[in-house]
Amino acid sequence: MATETVIQGTVTRDGQPQGGAYVRLLDSSGEFTAEVVTSATGAFRFFARPGSWTLRALASGDATADAKVDAQQGQVTETAIAL
Amino acid sequence: MPRTAVLVDADWVEQHLDDPKVVLVEVDEDTAAYEKNHIRNAVRIDWKQDLQDQVRRDFVSKEQFEALLSDRGIGNDDTVVLYGGNNNWFAAYAYWYFKLYGHDNVKLLDGGRKKWELDSRELVDDTPKREKTQYKAKAPNNDIRAFRDEVVESIGVKNLVDVRSPDEFSGKLLAPAHLPQEQSQRAGHVPTAKNIPWSKAANDDGTFRSDDELTELYQGEGVDFSKDTIAYCRIGERSAHTWFVLHELLDQPNVKNYDGSWTEYGSLVGVPIEKDV
Structure with a gap:
């Protein structure tokens, strides 16, 4: 774990956890890096590298939201995304 | 070649859900995805268990591929429509695999499982029953x-x-x-x-x-x-x-x-x- 750079968090809609949402990890140039689907509790997790990232959530009904994070090695960066 | 020969959209799939000559196949990296739910009448191919030799690092053989498709109820004259998660990565891999073993009538669902979910289209959890077939593959096209x-x-x-x-x-x-x-x-x-x-x-x-x-x-x-x-x-x-x-x-x-x-x-x-x- 000490060598990993973890970005994780939850996606909500109207204050409720949004399971089944798609979360994309975009690098500092906006390039797609990875994508995961949120769990029933709206949770997601990426193993990335230190630096600036954009998280983009997509859900049904054309709902999208972005969040910017700075990740550091050996740390878990927690992020909340509200659709 | 027109796109429609190799790629179908979700509307096309909805219109062919009950067509016995069209076999929907979900291919995922995360095999729990299919068990949770899938497009109605879709069968599953497990990328790792079904398409990889379990001992050597290689494809399954022609005979293993024949046994797999026969078991899933896929006939040589069926239209196979592949879709999956991860933006169709594994569905595209399976598509290439079907082509490699000579199944020409294969298509991808554009957008795969994600587009289907984002459209809020129907997903079910019951598994379809398809009669087993006697599938014959061709020699691999390298x-x-x-x-x-x-x-x-x-x-x-x-x-x-x-x-x-x-x-x-x-x-x-x-x-x-x-x-x-x-x-x-x-x-x-x-x-x-x-x-x-x-x-x-x-x-x-x-x-x-x-x-x-x-x-x-x-x-x-x-x-x-x-x-x-x-x-x-x-x-x-x-x-x-x-x-x-x-x-x-x-x-x-x-x-x-x-x-x-x-x-x-x-x-x-x-x-x-x-x-x-």
Whole structure:
């Protein structure tokens, strides 16, 4: 774990956890890096590298939201995304 | 070849859900996805259990592929429509596999499972019953499969397209950012390879970009359409997505997928590697 750079968090809609949402990890140039689907509790997790990232959530009904994070090695960066 | 010969949209699939000659097949990396729910009447192929030899690192044999399709109730004259998660990576891999074993009537669902979910279309959890068949495969068509020696010989000669993310290409990461860091012995890329991430070929919802956009993308990044092309990634599934784009959508004649990809190349002794970090 000490060598990993973890970005994780939850996606909500109207204050409720949004399971089944798609979360994309975009690098500092906006390039797609990875994508995961949120769990029933709206949770997601990426193993990335230190630096600036954009998280983009997509859900049904054309709902999208972005969040910017700075990740550091050996740390878990927690992020909340509200659709 | 018109797009509709190789690619169908969700409306087309909804209209053919009860067509006995159309077999929907879900192919996922995450096999729990199908068990949770899937498109009605879809059967499952497990990328790892069903399409990989469980001892050697290789494909299943022609006989194993025949047994698999027979078991799933897929006949030689059926239209197979593949879809899956991860923006159709594994569905594209299976598509390439079906072509390799000579099943020509195969199509991808544009946007795969993601687009279907984002449209809030019907998903069910009951498993369809299909009568077993006596499927006969053809000898593998290695015109669409590249092996490591050919990749080494292609350095500076053919188009080498590395479809991984920029950080994997440069050598900062060994695997996509949603997977733990592991795999090949060395990081980097094959010298002279162009880094054109698979994701540039797709929209956010997982559907493919237009032919004009795709042509502009690859030519703009320096792919010479007068030359043969080899696509690779980490384990051959994302590059199957790009193989589909180049060979099936853009009709490029000599395009191969290198399924050994970086996990093989990056562990070979003595081959050249370029690294940007």
